[in-house]
Amino acid sequence: MSALGRKGSLIPFTAASGFMMVLLIAAMAFLACFSLAGALGTTRIAGTWTEGLAGAATVRIPAGEEDRARRISLVLDVLRDTDGVADARPLSEKDVADLLTPWFGGTPELGELPAPSIVAVTLDAENEPDPSVVQARLDGASAGAVYDDHGRWRNRAAQAARAIGNLSYWALGLTVLAIMAGVFVVVAIAMSAHKSTIEALRLAGAEDRFIAGLYQKRFFWLGALGGLIGSGIALGAFVGLDTLASVRSALPMLEAPYYWPFVWVGIVVVCGLIAVLAARLAVLTTLRGRA
Amino acid sequence: MILFENVGFRYDRGAEVLQNVNLEIPAGSFQFITGPSGAGKSSLLRLLYLDEKPTAGRISLFGRDVTTLTRDEIAWFRRRIGVVFQDFRLLDHLTAAENVALPLTVAGVREMAYRDNVTEMLQWVGLGDKMDVRPPELSGGEKQRVAIARAVVASPDIILADEPTGSVDPDMAERIMALFVEMNRLGKTILLASHDVPMIERYKLPITILKDGTIDDGMGHSGRGAAA
Numbered sequence: 001m002s003a004l005g006r007k008g009s010l011i012p013f014t015a016a017s018g019f020m021m022v023l024l025i026a027a028m029a030f031l032a033c034f035s036l037a038g039a040l041g042t043t044r045i046a047g048t049w050t051e052g053l054a055g056a057a058t059v060r061i062p063a064g065e066e067d068r069a070r071r072i073s074l075v076l077d078v079l080r081d082t083d084g085v086a087d088a089r090p091l092s093e094k095d096v097a098d099l100l101t102p103w104f105g106g107t108p109e110l111g112e113l114p115a116p117s118i119v120a121v122t123l124d125a126e127n128e129p130d131p132s133v134v135q136a137r138l139d140g141a142s143a144g145a146v147y148d149d150h151g152r153w154r155n156r157a158a159q160a161a162r163a164i165g166n167l168s169y170w171a172l173g174l175t176v177l178a179i180m181a182g183v184f185v186v187v188a189i190a191m192s193a194h195k196s197t198i199e200a201l202r203l204a205g206a207e208d209r210f211i212a213g214l215y216q217k218r219f220f221w222l223g224a225l226g227g228l229i230g231s232g233i234a235l236g237a238f239v240g241l242d243t244l245a246s247v248r249s250a251l252p253m254l255e256a257p258y259y260w261p262f263v264w265v266g267i268v269v270v271c272g273l274i275a276v277l278a279a280r281l282a283v284l285t286t287l288r289g290r291a
Numbered sequence: 292m293i294l295f296e297n298v299g300f301r302y303d304r305g306a307e308v309l310q311n312v313n314l315e316i317p318a319g320s321f322q323f324i325t326g327p328s329g330a331g332k333s334s335l336l337r338l339l340y341l342d343e344k345p346t347a348g349r350i351s352l353f354g355r356d357v358t359t360l361t362r363d364e365i366a367w368f369r370r371r372i373g374v375v376f377q378d379f380r381l382l383d384h385l386t387a388a389e390n391v392a393l394p395l396t397v398a399g400v401r402e403m404a405y406r407d408n409v410t411e412m413l414q415w416v417g418l419g420d421k422m423d424v425r426p427p428e429l430s431g432g433e434k435q436r437v438a439i440a441r442a443v444v445a446s447p448d449i450i451l452a453d454e455p456t457g458s459v460d461p462d463m464a465e466r467i468m469a470l471f472v473e474m475n476r477l478g479k480t481i482l483l484a485s486h487d488v489p490m491i492e493r494y495k496l497p498i499t500i501l502k503d504g505t506i507d508d509g510m511g512h513s514g515r516g517a518a519a
Contacts, residue, residue: 010396012384200380203340204441205370206397207363288362 010201011194011214017186018222021275024182025226026233029271033234039168046161048155055128057121057149059088061142063114065111072117074141079121083135084129087122087207123149176274183278187215192284198287212283216276223267223275231267235260292318292353292480293339293449299347308334309504312348316482318448321475323491324484326501332484333377335501339482340374341365353448354423370398373442375452379434381426387437387442388413388422394445405444412440415464415470433459439467449480456487468494 057081061071072090079088091099096118123129131149138145191198201211295314301307309331316322324332337343338350341357350357352368360368373394381390388409389396397406413422416436426434435458442450450471456464468490476480485491491498500507 008384009389010382011395012382196380197382197384200382200393201397202366203342203369203374203380204394204397205366207366210366210397210399 001213011190011197011218013190013218015092017190018218021183021186021219021222021227022226024186025223025271025275026230028175028179028182029230029267030234031177031229031230032172033231033267034237035168035172035175037234037238039165039172041164042161042168046158046165047183049161050155054154055121055123055125057131057134057147059119059121059138060148061117061119061146062145062146063116064144068117069143071145075119075138075145078137078141079119079134080230082129082134084124084127085121085134086124089119089120089122091118121147124142128165179271179274180278180281183219184282185274187219187279187282188286190215190280191283202287207289208284211287215279215283219275220272224272226275227268227271228264231264292316293482294351295338295348296351297348298338298345298350300331300338300343301346307346307504309338309345312504312506314499314506316480318480319475319478321471321481322483322497322499323494324414324482324499324501325486325488325491326507328486330501331504332501333453334486334504336374336453336482339449339451340372341368370394370445372449373445373447373450375435375438375442375450375455377453377457379426379438381434381437381441383426386423386425386486387418387429387433390437391428391440391444393441394447398445407428409440409444412444413437414442416467432460432463435459436463439470443470443474446477447479449482449483450474453484454486455483456485456490464490 047085059075061075064071076088076090079085096115099118100113100115128149131147131151135147136146200212293314293316295312298309298312298314299307300309312331312335312336324335326332334343338345338357339352340353340468341360344358353371353483355368357365357368382393385393391412392402392409394403395409396402410419410422413419416439418433418436418440421433426437429437435455439452439455442452452471455471456467459467464487471481471511
């Protein structure tokens with residue numbers, strides 16, 4: 001006797017529709033991997049930028065008639081007397097000249113330029129001073145000295161990175177919805193083609209969840225296979241990108257290849273589960289619509 | 292067990308195919324439903340196997356008003372009703388054995404538990420050698436026997452059959468009727484819709500006659516069914 005109780009054989013699924021489903025989910029999984037990598041990468045980059053700029057500030061003392069060394073000394077006195085400042089150190093003329101080199105070419109002669117003096121400030125990371133208070137104290141000591149804790153740049157960079165990260169998450173969410181919509185439509189079409197079979201199952205006493213289970217089982221494997229292919233290609237693409245231009249610092253997965261298999265299996269299972277959820281929704285909605 | 296009270300039924304907005312039908316079928320009885328083509332026999336069976344709901348009146352099955360059943364309850368009730376459809380409704384992609392096993396499969400019974408039962412059932416209807424054959428390769432009579440085996444394999448409380456002997460030879464018709472009689476002896480309620488007047492007369496069972504969508508009590512007006 002043939003395998004009587006095999007649920008998978010109760011619905012006559014066709015290989016062609018399965019192939020198209022795998023293709024669709026593979027493409028979507030590929031896009032989802034890039035969205036996820038974009039989200040993770042920008043979050044990491046934002047963190048690197050803000051951490052790199054945190055705990056440091058500069059004081060810019062414009063060139064003027066007054067004695068440069070005296071003005072720097074006054075600024076250092078104020079800074080060293082400010083709560084939250086760990087260290088303050090004037091940049092040497094060579095350091096300033098090095099900073100200006102990209103704009104002037106060669107090594108500029110600072111004596112011929114109205115270049116400002118720069119004081120590099122190291123802040124206590126857990127007790128950074130209020131920039132307006134520091135600025136007010138500097139105003140009293142040396143007119144024209146400008147305190148800059150890079151807050152404006154830090155905030156802009158972080159906001160930009162966060163915005164890109166959020167967009168990536170939205171793109172990921174839309175990709176998941178697109179997978180669900182694709183599966184939903186394919187299941188609805190398949191159910192239309194299997195109408196007489198489903199009718200026979202219902203009249204034999206099949207509950208909606210039993211019929212949904214037949215589709216869920218089928219679409220789990222299609223979803224998982226699509227996820228396996230799509231995410232496999234995406235991971236290969238990341239490795240390829242890394243050999244062209246290092247994206248290792250932005251993509252944590254490239255730095256820790258030992259957890260690639262877990263990420264890959266995770267994506268495959270998630271793709272399968274998304275397909276299951278969409279198939280269930282499609283079957284239950286269609287059956288209730290027919291009743 | 293089965294009670295129709297002033298039941299009316301129409302398909303969508305069409306004319307009423309059943310009107311004011313009153314019918315009482317006790318549990319464990321064996322009855323024929325007969326009448327000319329278009330009298331409403333198949334529609335009455337469709338109401339009984341819960342494929343449709345009445346548009347008027349009330350149908351009570353196993354003590355429950357069928358219009359109040361949830362989808363899961365309808366599925367559960369259907370498992371207690373075996374149906375032989377006039378057009379068989381076999382699944383062409385399944386073998387004869389898989390078709391027979393369908394009510395058991397959807398009920399979640401394990402294959403090991405029903406394998407022998409399905410084999411025995413198919414042997415009984417003379418198709419022991421065609422268990423792995425698919426319906427497109429079977430004759431009309433063979434399909435009908437597979438449909439009968441499927442209807443009775445799960446030992447349902449009620450068996451409904453629409454022209455169950457219409458496509459088989461007289462010998463097989465007698466065997467099928469003997470199966471129904473045996474099922475009835477086991478306490479099953481059997482309701483057969485048939486045009487086969489000689490067979491109906493031969494079995495001397497209660498008869499419900501449908502005419503123009505109503506039960507004909509022989510006095511020109513509708514009355515309570517199940518007249519002997």
